[in-house]
Amino acid sequence: MSWTWRFLAPDGGNASGVDDGAGRSEAGFPTQSDAESWLGEHWRGLVEAGVDSVVLVEDGRDVYGPMSLKPPD
Template sequence: MSETWTWRYVDADGATFVPDGSPSTGFPTQSDAESWLGEEWRTLLDAGVDAVHLQQGEQEIYGPMSLRPAQ
């Protein structure tokens, strides 16, 4: 059985936290995790999330990835 895919959320200071409305369980695939983020990134930004890290189990796949629009 493979590890689930999860997001780690960080604020502007780089501190990890769990925002309200974030999923309490992981996603079965990387695609599912990324699709969810594509739909929810604005809500997460409003909740104080500055950047995210994608993880599979304990392994970080990529990040930090800013949620702020390019300027």
């Protein structure tokens, strides 16, 4: 199993410049928990890089999302 994040721009397309070139996190994670922990540590940098929301993917299957990275107003 491999867990990854797909990064989305505000228009819903793949965010560029923060991924493996296909809108996904470069690193795969062995568990869902590892992927979620990584996101908890890196979401601010992703927002600064232009990522609006993320989708958690397991072996090519969307598990949940899109989930906004923007803090509530």
